[in-house]
Amino acid sequence: MTEAARMLRVCLTDEVPEGGAIKVEVEGLVLAVFNLGGRYFVTDDGCTHGPGSLSEGEIDGEIVECNFHNGAFHIPTGRVEAPPCMVPLRTYPVMVEGGEVRIEAPAGP
Secondary structure, eight states: OOTTEEEEEEEEGGGSOTTOEEEEEETTEEEEEEEETTEEEEEESBOSSSSOBGGGSEEETTEEEOTTTOOEEETTTOOEEETTOOSOOOEEOEEEETTEEEEEEEOOO
16 A cells, blocks of 8 residues: 555445446545456546446446447546547445455545
């Protein structure tokens, strides 16, 4: 963990359905938590193109398609996979321990 970061508890692993995602709000962050085959990934929930919620998007393998304009992102890396999105999605380092999903998040103000 970097000096200017902190570990945040995001949710319990059993709250995230296999092959699905949930929206979580914690300490001012609005996040999407994905469970892909027992691997957990956390990204910002908001699409970088518009007001879409990625936790409500369509998941196909490691790709999530935004429910607003159908842009798509690679969940593990945040890489743009389809237009109209052009800006990569913010992802967070994840640690799973004791049934909890935690992320390394920037230090607060």
